[in-house]
Amino acid sequence: MPTIRQVAERAKVSISTVSAVLNQSAYVSPELTLRVEQAARELRYTANAVARGLQSQRTRLIGMLVPDIAEPVYSLMVQGVERSLRQAGYSLLLGSTHNRQREQSRYLGMLRSKQVDGMLLLLGFGPEDEIAEAVESQLPLVFVAREPKSVAGDVVMVDNAEGARKGVAALIARGHRRIGLVVGPRDLAVSRSRIDGWRAALAQAGLGADESLICEGDYTDGSGRAALQKLLALREPPTAVFATGFLMMTGCLAECRALGLAVPSQLELMTWSDSPLLDVFDPPISSVEQPSAEMGERAAELILRRIANKDLPPQTIVLPTHVRLRG
């Protein structure tokens, strides 16, 4: 790889002149500019971003941690983030935590050491203090689809309680009285909010909230299958199940298949996802839609904004959810 020095030698100027024309950071006479540009082209010179990063203390790197890249909701968010970042000339450093505390910590350290200019944290688990530390370290940070209670940072989210309430209310309006809820781990605020929404909808309809209808999963399809088994084993099984994750829903669906249960006639399914696949496949699965790709875009915008100005007050963006009834 050619260095700036080689370009300078070839153009017969000093390295600072080369730097000046490359960064347009100072006036350079047209003829020297031309000589430099030509030399750079001939050498196929590309500035070394590592050296530049060391000097400027900015890497133009944004770290992003997601639970699982292959889950449609997250890949949509990643897509949105990537789109915004690329436009702004930033690159994306992506990591998958698989909802594991250990992986998250490890990645947090890795991203810190790589000197990312900012981080996007999706639905992180675990002790708030580790996160709080990251916040205090002044590193620009945006939480996505997470509800940090203790820390004051930038957040992009949807109103989980309200979304769940609307979804369950829609199921009630369809005549369901016992509605199972498959949520993620309870130590996530997101899960608790959704449970609250489920309760609120039932209360509004004057229905009791049978806690045994709540199943905890870990967003894998396996946990979805297990949850459905548990729900169907109840003395009074639900007639509808709201599985708040795409894979957990497909797990439920697979279990229905295995049991020969007709969907939605024998058991109605609802999920939390905005995958366009729900429109083209049977059985019809209603859903609470969140604008995942847009959340990613907004998160990227937020982090860039904060990088530009660290003193901005923390901002929370709450995007709307929509109930999509199908079938």
Added chain:
Amino acid sequence: MPTIRQVAERAKVSISTVSAVLNQSAYVSPELTLRVEQAARELRYTANAVARGLQSQRTRLIGMLVPDIAEPVYSLMVQGVERSLRQAGYSLLLGSTHNRQREQSRYLGMLRSKQVDGMLLLLGFGPEDEIAEAVESQLPLVFVAREPKSVAGDVVMVDNAEGARKGVAALIARGHRRIGLVVGPRDLAVSRSRIDGWRAALAQAGLGADESLICEGDYTDGSGRAALQKLLALREPPTAVFATGFLMMTGCLAECRALGLAVPSQLELMTWSDSPLLDVFDPPISSVEQPSAEMGERAAELILRRIANKDLPPQTIVLPTHVRLRG
């Protein structure tokens, strides 16, 4: 962020001693080792990977370019790559090219400037010379799901011609005689191979290959819809359509829905994907499965191997495809 110098001062040793214990690159007396470790812990010291990268000329960064992160096949590959890289202590720099030549060039430059230790190129478009240049630049490079003709590099792929042949043969075995083919752009070797496979299957069955049954798409669902429209408008429309991309298939399916065409009874659909969703949804869509996640893993292993030893002979890994008949 604390620097190595601050750690040294706090531990009352020299910088090189700190470096030695942190990298275990030289013997340091137990007591000094202890002092250094404690100082590092107290300061929450994390080595600056940028400075280290500048010095060592290795960033432990791997760049990966995919056409579209949200396409299931690619998110599976990304997942596989990320899994392998993380284990090896490398980070993933991810970019989406949207099958656009411009974006690909831009990213290629960006990754070069970021001094990635290696690159994973998925199904890249465009002039081979740009790619060839990257190869000649000695930068470790692995092609995935691409068939570079001119260059000799590491490759992970599936046998596209054979996969397509098997898929079409299966459709023929089901009684179909006119089989539409929706492929990606013809300037991709992958597409040409699949067309070859389609032809081979027809030839083996003694059927003519009507070229008007071949539609070119761009892997978006919109292009899938358009392709199906075109196929159905033929004087003699196909009874089965092989859409060689997940989104192109869902596009076809959406169009069938819009037209009230029953799948598979009136029109059978086959796709090229290993999305587990195909197992749980209706209508049954047969598929030619490729092990996408594994391709990602193998690609990551290959690039790490090459980084470790640049002089290894180029290797091509061809993974098997499987026909999954559904419905």
Added chain:
DNA sequence: CTGTTAGCGCATTCAG
């Protein structure tokens, strides 16, 4: 306006 110089944080000689 252009060239010289001093670090950015770290790893790595080489003396001591």
Added chain:
DNA sequence: CTGAATGCGCTAACAG
């Protein structure tokens, strides 16, 4: 076995 010195490639003062 430990510490002082050099340079990775680049930017930003500063001097000329």
